[in-house]
Amino acid sequence: MIALEQASVQYGHALALGDVTLRADAGEIVAIVGRNGAGKSTTLKAMAGLLPLVRGRRMVGGQDATHLAVEQISRLGVALVPDTRRIFPNLSVLENLRIGALAHRPGYWTVPRVLDIFPRLGERIAFGGDQLSGGEQQMLAIARALLGNPRMLLLDEPTEGLAPLIVNHLIGVFAEVHRQGTGIVLVEQNLKVPMRLAQRQYVLDHGSVAWEGSTAQLIAQREQVESIITLGVSA
Numbered sequence: 105m106i107a108l109e110q111a112s113v114q115y116g117h118a119l120a121l122g123d124v125t126l127r128a129d130a131g132e133i134v135a136i137v138g139r140n141g142a143g144k145s146t147t148l149k150a151m152a153g154l155l156p157l158v159r160g161r162r163m164v165g166g167q168d169a170t171h172l173a174v175e176q177i178s179r180l181g182v183a184l185v186p187d188t189r190r191i192f193p194n195l196s197v198l199e200n201l202r203i204g205a206l207a208h209r210p211g212y213w214t215v216p217r218v219l220d221i222f223p224r225l226g227e228r229i230a231f232g233g234d235q236l237s238g239g240e241q242q243m244l245a246i247a248r249a250l251l252g253n254p255r256m257l258l259l260d261e262p263t264e265g266l267a268p269l270i271v272n273h274l275i276g277v278f279a280e281v282h283r284q285g286t287g288i289v290l291v292e293q294n295l296k297v298p299m300r301l302a303q304r305q306y307v308l309d310h311g312s313v314a315w316e317g318s319t320a321q322l323i324a325q326r327e328q329v330e331s332i333i334t335l336g337v338s339a
């Protein structure tokens with residue numbers, strides 16, 4: 105599991121997250137949805153230990169991880185795929201994957217298995233990272249994170265700007281990753297992908313949780329939730 109409990113995060117003196125409580129249990133897919141600037145990336149970075157909390161607690165695997173360094177949190181099985189993708193542009197696809205495979209834990213995900221789930225990467229195996237399309241870079245970033253065999257995979261807007269065919273493929277990949285026992289925290293700007301994948305959803309607005317519930321509750325209250333996402337809680 106991974107959780108923030110009444111957590112606040114500041115950039116300098118500016119409060120980016122205020123009193124946020126959210127959690128994802130092992131084996132769950134949880135989505136965090138909100139428009140630009142709502143605090144989604146900040147939430148993921150705070151979960152992964154890349155940002156300190158000014159108040160509240162961070163919990164990982166039932167343990168208080170508030171004061172752990174990012175490397176220690178990573179060793180507890182937390183992997184973040186940032187929206188910037190962070191692949192090595194001057195290394196080949198295979199070299200990028202080998203670096204992912206160096207990271208800690210052995211487990212289900214191996215280089216042959218990630219190439220099986222991302223056949224496109226197999227076709228591009230000798231290409232440089234900088235020769236890949238946006239979708240291929242996203243696949244490589246996800247594949248590299250999987251090779252660390254994380255317990256919780258944190259994905260920051262993984263489908264943004266990608267063609268519908270690639271989005272559908274990624275949805276299938278995330279479902280398979282979940283079937284293999286990894287929990288997922290999925291950040292997206294709208295409900296499209298979260299509605300198809302997640303069991304529970306949080307809507308962020310101005311650095312606070314503005315709505316939370318199951319996907320069934322979301323479907324029942326869709327109009328209200330859509331208006332919170334686009335207009336804010338005061339709408």
Ligand SMILES: Nc1ncnc2c1ncn2[C@@H]1O[C@H](COP(=O)(O)OP(=O)(O)OP(=O)(O)O)[C@@H](O)[C@H]1O
Nearest residue numbers: 115118120138139140141142143144145146147293
């Ligand atoms: N490095 C930073 N320094 C100062 N302020 C920041 C920094 N990163 C984010 N912020 C501010 O914190 C708030 C939350 O930003 P965050 O990136 O978490 O939002 P987001 O929901 O992920 O948005 P997006 O969809 O654009 O990625 C915004 O007001 C943003 O301007």
